[in-house]
Amino acid sequence: MKNSKTCPKCDSVNIIKIPGKHYGYGAGNIIMVGLTAIKAVKVTRFVCERCGFSEEWIENKRDIDRLKAKYK
Secondary structure: OOOOOOOOOOOOEEEEOOOOOOOOHHOOOOOOOOOOOHHEOOOOOEEEOOOOOEEEEOOOOOHHHHHHHHHH
């Protein structure tokens, strides 16, 4: 959905982009990679308005590298 701008389940083009955000105390749409949430990786969600299908993407290449270093 991020690249095609179309839902793969129902072919709708009405996609909502929800940017990753960090709120206090580790809340938000994030993946922890350090001891504090300040260094967390933000996860962007794409949601289909018609059927509710969703995808999550890490949009920053540097964040993907940080995830590989911690979890691979």
